[in-house]
Amino acid sequence: xxxxxxxxxxxxxxxxxxxxxxxxxxxxxxxxxxxxxxxxxxxxxxxxxxxxxxxxxxxxxxxxxxxxxxxxxxxxxxxxxxxxxxxxxxxxxxxxxxxxxxxxxxxxxxxxxxxxxxxxxxxxxxxxxxxxxxxxxxxxxxxxxxxxxxxxxxxxxxxxxxxxxxxxxxxxxxxxxxxxxxxxxxxxxxxxxxxxxxxxxxxxxxxxxxxxxxxxxxxxxxxxxxxxxxxxxxxxxxxxxxxxxxxxxxxxxxxxxxxxxxxxxxxxxxxxxxxxxxxxxxxxxxxxxxxxxxxxx
Amino acid sequence: xxxxxxxxxxxxxxxxxxxxxxxxxxxxxxxxxxxxxxxxxxxxxxxxxxxxxxxxxxxxxxxxxxxxxxxxxxxxxxxxxxxxxxxxxxxxxxxxxxxxxxxxxxxxxxxxxxxxxxxxxxxxxxxxxxxxxxxxxxxxxxxxxxxxxxxxxxxxxxxxxxxxxxxxxxxxxxxxxxxxxxxxxxxxxxxxxxxxxxxxxxxxxxxxxxxxxxxxxxxxxxxxxxxxxxxxxxxxxxxxxxxxxxxxxxxxxxxxxxxxxxxxxxxxxxxxxxxxxxxxxxxxxxxxxxxxxxxxxxxxxxx
Numbered sequence: 001x002x003x004x005x006x007x008x009x010x011x012x013x014x015x016x017x018x019x020x021x022x023x024x025x026x027x028x029x030x031x032x033x034x035x036x037x038x039x040x041x042x043x044x045x046x047x048x049x050x051x052x053x054x055x056x057x058x059x060x061x062x063x064x065x066x067x068x069x070x071x072x073x074x075x076x077x078x079x080x081x082x083x084x085x086x087x088x089x090x091x092x093x094x095x096x097x098x099x100x101x102x103x104x105x106x107x108x109x110x111x112x113x114x115x116x117x118x119x120x121x122x123x124x125x126x127x128x129x130x131x132x133x134x135x136x137x138x139x140x141x142x143x144x145x146x147x148x149x150x151x152x153x154x155x156x157x158x159x160x161x162x163x164x165x166x167x168x169x170x171x172x173x174x175x176x177x178x179x180x181x182x183x184x185x186x187x188x189x190x191x192x193x194x195x196x197x198x199x200x201x202x203x204x205x206x207x208x209x210x211x212x213x214x215x216x217x218x219x220x221x222x223x224x225x226x227x228x229x230x231x232x233x234x235x236x237x238x239x240x241x242x243x244x245x246x247x248x249x250x251x252x253x254x255x256x257x258x259x260x261x262x263x264x265x266x267x268x269x270x271x272x273x274x275x276x277x278x279x280x281x282x283x284x285x286x287x288x289x290x291x292x293x294x295x296x297x
Numbered sequence: 298x299x300x301x302x303x304x305x306x307x308x309x310x311x312x313x314x315x316x317x318x319x320x321x322x323x324x325x326x327x328x329x330x331x332x333x334x335x336x337x338x339x340x341x342x343x344x345x346x347x348x349x350x351x352x353x354x355x356x357x358x359x360x361x362x363x364x365x366x367x368x369x370x371x372x373x374x375x376x377x378x379x380x381x382x383x384x385x386x387x388x389x390x391x392x393x394x395x396x397x398x399x400x401x402x403x404x405x406x407x408x409x410x411x412x413x414x415x416x417x418x419x420x421x422x423x424x425x426x427x428x429x430x431x432x433x434x435x436x437x438x439x440x441x442x443x444x445x446x447x448x449x450x451x452x453x454x455x456x457x458x459x460x461x462x463x464x465x466x467x468x469x470x471x472x473x474x475x476x477x478x479x480x481x482x483x484x485x486x487x488x489x490x491x492x493x494x495x496x497x498x499x500x501x502x503x504x505x506x507x508x509x510x511x512x513x514x515x516x517x518x519x520x521x522x523x524x525x526x527x528x529x530x531x532x533x534x535x536x537x538x539x540x541x542x543x544x545x546x547x548x549x550x551x552x553x554x555x556x557x558x559x560x561x562x563x564x565x566x567x568x569x570x571x572x573x574x575x576x577x578x579x580x581x582x583x584x585x586x587x588x589x590x591x592x593x594x595x596x597x598x599x600x
Contacts (some may be wrong), residue, residue, distance in 0.1 A: 013499075017425055020505030025422030027415045030436075031475025036441055063542030100322055105315050113585060114326035117333060120533045120581040120588075124555040125570035128333040128563065129339075132351050164492075170329065178589055179596040221598060230445045234536045238556045251537075254447040258454070258541050270451040274444060281443050284438075 024268025047267035062268040072269065075253040078161075082249065083229040086165050091227045093169060099206070102184045108219070112181075116174040123171065127238045131155070132164045155240060160247050167235045172228055176221050183217040184210065202269065216288070223284040227277070332474035333574070335374065340383055340571040344564035351563065361502060383568035384537040394551070394569050401550035401573070404466060404539075405532045409525055416479035417517065418526070421509045423480070424487040435484065438477035446537040468542040473532060479524045482594050486520040489511060523591030526584050533577055 047063070050056045066072050118126075133139045134154035141151045148246055154163050187210060195205050233251030236244060244252070250273065257266045339347070350373055359557060387394045420503075422436055441449065449472075457468040498508050539549050551573050558566040581588065 017505070018427070021422045021424075021426035023422070024418045024505070024509065025426065028422075028475070031415065031471070032438065032441065032477060035456050035475045036449060036452055037437075037470045039455040042455055043451055070510065095554055097325065098531065100318055100325075103318060105318055105322070111326050112589075113320045114329050116585065116588065117578075118329055119579065120530055120577045120578060121333055121574050122550040122552055124534070124536070125574045126336055126370030127556060128566055128570055129332045131334045132335075154453055170332070174301070174329075175592055178592045182593050182596075185317075186454065217596070224596075226444050227445075232444075233447070234534070237536060241556075251445070251447045254450075254538075255540060258450075266451055270448050274312075274448045277444055279438060 004008070011221045043267045043270055047271050049264070051164040051264065059258065062264045063272065066265060066268045066272065069265070071214060071248070071253055071256075072250075075248050075250045078248055079230065079250045080184070082161065082164065082232065082247075083226055086168050086229045086232070087222060087225045088170055089165065090172050090176055090229075091222050094173050094221065095180050095214075097173060098180030098184055101181060112178075115177055118171050119174045123167075123235050124238055130163070130167060130239060138272070158237065160240065160244065164232060164236055164239070166241070168229065168232055171235070172225065179217055179221055181213050187213045217285045220284070223280060226280060230277075303408075325367065336567060336574070337571050338374055338376060340567040341379045341381070342373075342564060342567070343378065344382040346377060346380075347567070365565045368407075373542055379468065383564050384572075386565060387568050387572065390455055391565070391599065394554075394565070397549065397551040397554045398569075398572065400548060401533065404469050404535075404550050405529065406468055408476075408532050408550040409528050411470075411474040412476055412479050412528055413521060415474055416483050417514065418478045418509075420483035420487045421513055423484040424490070424513075427503070438481055442481050450537060450541055452539060453538075464543055464545050464548070466548060466581070468545075469535075469538050478531070479528055482524045482527070482591065483520060485594055486517060489515055492577075519587065519590070520594065522584055522587040526580055526588050527591045527595070529580060530577060 048057055048059055050058045050061075068095060097115060101108055101115075109211075131138070136151060136153045136156070138154070140154065145151070152159055154160065191209060192205060195209055200208070230250070233249055233255075236247050236249060236252070237255075250269075254269060254273075256264070259267065301555065342350070423431065453468075453472045454463070456472075457463045460467075460471075461469070462468045494512055495508055498512055534552060535550065536553055539553050543549060551569065555566065555570060555573065558569070
C-alpha cells in the first residue's frame with residue numbers, strides 16, 4: 001500500500017517534470033516549427049509540382065532541371081572548388097597558429113587577441129581595404145611591380161578565388177586556432193614531461209603524442225570549416241557584387257533565383273543543398289561519437 | 298662542469314625557439330590587424346587625400362570629376378593631415394548613414410535579447426525533458442543551426458509571405474528569435490549543471506520555475522554572455538537576410554549599405570566602416586574571454 005503511494009508520487013513528479021519541460025520548450029518549439037519545419041515541408045511540396053497554380057505532381061523533374069541548369073553547375077563547381085581549397089588550409093594554418101602560441105612566450109595573450117579580432121569585425125567594414133589592396137591598380141600589384149611581376153586583375157580573373165580564400169582564412173583562422181589551442185592545453189602535462197625526459201624531440205612529441213589527443217578536434221574543425229566555407233557568400237557579395245564572373249557560388253545562384261521567384265527551382269535547389277548538408281552533418285556526428293569519447297575518457 | 302654546459306645549451310635553444318616564435322607570431326599578427334588598422338587610420342583622411350591615394354581604385358565610376366586622380370595606389374598607414382571632416386559629415390551633415398546604423402541596431406538588438414530569452418527557457422526544457430523524442434528534436438536543432446542561410450531562407454521567405462511580413466523588420470526579427478543557435482549552446486552548458494543541485498532543490502520543494510529561476514539561470518550568466526557575443530557578431534554582420542527579405546533599401550542595415558556607397562564618398566565610407574566596427578570591437582575588448590569560452594562550447598571541447 002505504502003509502496004504503491006510512493007510509486008504514485010514518483011509518477012506524478014515525473015509527469016509534472018515532463019509537462020514543465022514542455023512548457024519551457026514551447027516558445028522555441030513553436031518558433032522553429034513555424035519558421036523552419038512547417039515551411040520546409042511546403043518547400044518539399046513545391047519542389048515536386050510543376051507550378052503553384054495547376055499544381056500537378058511531376059515528382060523529380062524539377063531536380064533534374066536544376067541539375068542540368070548551367071548556372072547551377074557552375075555555381076556548385078565553384079563552391080566545391082572553393083571548399084576543397086579553403087577547408088584544408090584553414091585547418092592546417094589554424095593548427096600551426098595554435099602550435100605557435102602553445103608555449104611560454106611574451107605577448108602571448110596579445111597575439112591571441114590579434115588573431116581573434118578579424119572574427120569580430122564585420123566584413124563590410126574591411127571590404128574597402130581589401131578592394132584597395134587587390135584592385136587592378138591596387139596596392140598589391142604596385143608592390144609586386146617592384147619585383148617585375150605583371151599586373152594581375154585579382155578581383156576579376158581566376159585569381160579572385162585566391163582573394164576570397166585569403167579573406168576567408170583571415171576571418172576564420174582565429175576561431176580554429178582557439179579550438180586547437182584549448183585542445184593542446186588539455187593534453188596531460190605529465191605525459192609530455194615523461195616524453196621530454198626520454199629525450200624525445202619536439203617533432204616526435206607532436207606526431208606521436210599530441211596528434212592523438214587532437215584527432216577529434218581536427219575532425220571537428222575540418223567539418224566545421226567545410227560548413228563555414230559554404231557561408232562565404234557574404235564576403236564574395238560584399239567584395240564583388242551580384243554576378244561575379246569567377247566566383248559565382250551556389251549562394252549567388254540561390255539569391256538570384258530568389259529575385260526571379262521561381263519557387264520550383266528555388267525549392268529543388270534548397271532541398272539538394274540541405275541533403276548535402278545533412279550528409280556532412282551526419283558524418284560530423286559519427287565522427288564525434290567515434291573519436292570524441294575515447295580521448296575524453 | 299659538463300652538466301652545466303648542456304643545461305645552458307638547452308636553455309639557449311629554448312630561448313632561440315621562443316624568439317623565432319615571437320617573430321613569426323608578430324608577422325601573422327601584423328597581417329591580421331593591418332586591414333582593421335588601415336580602415337581606422339584612413340577614416341581620418343580628408344576626401345582629397347583619399348582621392349589622391351586611392352583614386353585609381355575607386356574613381357572608375359566617377360565621370361567628369363575634376364579631382365586629381367593618381368595612376369597608382371598609395372597605401373598609407375598614417376594620414377598626412379588628420380581630419381575629422383568625415384566624422385563630422387557622417388554624424389551631423391548626412392543623416393543617411395546614421396539612419397542605416399540605427400537600422401542595424403534596431404534589427405540586431407531585439408534578436409539578441411529575445412533569442413537568448415527563448416533559448417534560456419528552451420535549454421532548461423531540453424535539460425529537464427527525457428526520452429528518445431527529445432534527442433530527435435535536439436538533433437533537428439543542430440541540423441538547422443548548421444544549415445547555410447541559403448537553405449533556411451527559403452522556408453523563412455515562404456512563412457514571411459504567408460504572414461504578410463516581407464519587407465518589414467518582422468521578417469528578420471521573427472526567424473532570428475526562433476533561430477536554434479543559442480538553444481544549442483545553452484543546452485550544452487545546462488547539461489553540465491550537476492543533477493544533485495536540482496535534486497536538492499526538489500527535495501526542498503522547489504517547483505520547475507523556481508529551479509529555473511533560482512538555480513539554473515544564475516549559473517548560466519557567464520555562458521549567456523558568451524552566447525550573446527556570438528549571436529551579436531553573427532547578426533551585426535548580416536548580409537543575406539536583408540538582401541532577400543527586405544527589398545526596401547530604406548530598411549537595410551549598414552552592413553549591406555556599406556557595399557553600395559558610391560565612389561565619390563569613399564572617404565565617408567572609411568569613417569562609416571570604422572563607426573560600424575566600434576560596437577563589435579568594444580564588445581570584444583570587454584568580453585574576449587567570454588568569446589573564447591563560447592567558441593570552446595561550440596567546438597564541443599567544453600561540455
